[in-house]
Amino acid sequence: IRRNPHESEFHQAVKEILDSLIPVFEKHSKYMNHGILERIVEPERAITFRVPWVDDSGKVQVNRGYRVQFNSAIGPYKGGLRFHPSVNASIIKFLGFEQIFKNSLTGQPIGGGKGGSDFDPKGKSDNEIMRFTQSFMTELYKYIGPDIDVPAGDIGVGAREIGYMFGQYKRIRGHEAGVLTGKGLGYGGSLTRTEATGYGCVYFVNEMLKFKGLSFEDSTVIVSGSGNVSIYAIEKAQQLGAKVVACSDSNGYVYDPDGINLKTVKRLKEVERNRISEYVKEHPHAVYSEGCEDIWSIKCDIALPCATQNEINEEAAKTLVANGVKAIGEGANMPSTLEAIEVFLNNHVLFGPAKAANAGGVAVSALEMSQNSMRLSWSFEEVDAKLHQIMKNIYESSVMAAEEYGHPGNLVVGANIAGFLRVANAMLSQGIV
Ligand code: NDP
Secondary structure, eight states: OOSSTTOHHHHHHHHHHHHHHHHHHHHOHHHHHTTHHHHHTSOSEEEEEEEEEEOTTSOEEEEEEEEEEEEOSSSSEEEEEEEOTTOOHHHHHHHHHHHHHHHHHTTSSOEEEEEEESOOOTTOOHHHHHHHHHHHHHHHGGGOBTTTEEEEOBTTBOHHHHHHHHHHHHHHHOOOGGGOSSOOGGGTOOTTHHHHHHHHHHHHHHHHHHHTTOOSTTOEEEEOOOSHHHHHHHHHHHHTTOEEEEEEOSSEEEEOTTOOOHHHHHIIIIISOOOGGGHHHHOTTSEEEESSGGGGGSOOSEEEOOSOTTOBOHHHHHHHHHTTOOEEEOOSSSOBOHHHHHHHHHTTOEEEOHHHHTTHHHHHHHHHHHHHHHTOOOOHHHHHHHHHHHHHHHHHHHHHHHHHTTOTTOHHHHHHHHHHHHHHHHHHHTOOO
């Protein structure tokens, strides 16, 4: 806290991990003796830079760009870029820190990093997005590369933004397909990458449910957000027989007792880049409410927070529990506060923490890197099958680590420990660096 003042999100992420690791440090002094803890909380490198660009009225705008290269013990830095006005050093550091353990859990050779900008893509023209992303990449290109650091999308960064950034990188450095993931299918992208985080989250929750003899079939589900992760979490939950009754954006939420019409949401969000409030114009029996917090007061069996950090606080968690929620799957990064997690765990709600439940996105990004290296493309079914298997493996290794270290059934502890051990062992082997 002394070294990183005013970084509350980063402190929160570190506290969650370090609390879980106490049994590991008690059992193995080698991690303590080699300063693993002190080293792992300090990014290997953190870059901030000016991003100047000219808006459509000819006015010069300046945003701040970030890239935090947190840990490369098991592979090149890997993690998304977030464009949102709330972005600051604390948010990028918490995301980069979480990414280390998430990437480790996938079993693939990828280190942890994260980046972004406080640029707000909302309301910007296509040309403004292009000028901003080109300026952003004109600085970022110095620090990334297929074997160094491979960014991807996150909030506010989808296929369009990745496309413009890839174009600008190519102009400066030449064609290096593996420098970014989440690319379009026509120039090196992977099938299933768009769906991967949402589908992966549902696959993970399905494993938790199966263990208790439950399933998505005929269950009532709430999914917050209506972006990339949310849309494909809704799609997979519906394919598995669930009724998804609500979704949201940062202005409000829609409750549709007949089940959310995903075709409408996809058109509004993916094609028109419109607000979710428009949904009720086409589905007048549905109800739109301003403000996104109350979405958690809707009764459901399964809640999938897929929007942003700290969207479920203690009070919202208590309401979900009082309404009989059976499982939570964190599609977003750190969507539940530490107090909310306590409420879920104390009330025996099945809880799939973000770094395990939403690892499907980065897992398929790593598969995109593999395909780029081999210069070939796998089919949708092939990538989906690999994603499914990776999510099962993450679930199993989290369950096993939780049991081995004395917290059976606690997947927060299990995922943190399983993710940590692989990175810590690689750091031990590589000496004090
Ligand atoms: P998108 O930008 O596609 O969608 C984000 C959604 O969340 C939008 O509906 C957005 O509403 C809403 N939202 C954003 N900020 C807020 C806020 N402050 N309060 C309420 N709602 C908000 O992003 P993604 O779907 O890609 O990412 C969502 C979450 O999933 C993030 O936490 C991200 O880090 C995490 N994640 C994403 C991965 C991926 O592959 N994309 C991989 C792993 C994790 P609005 O349109 O109004 O802004």
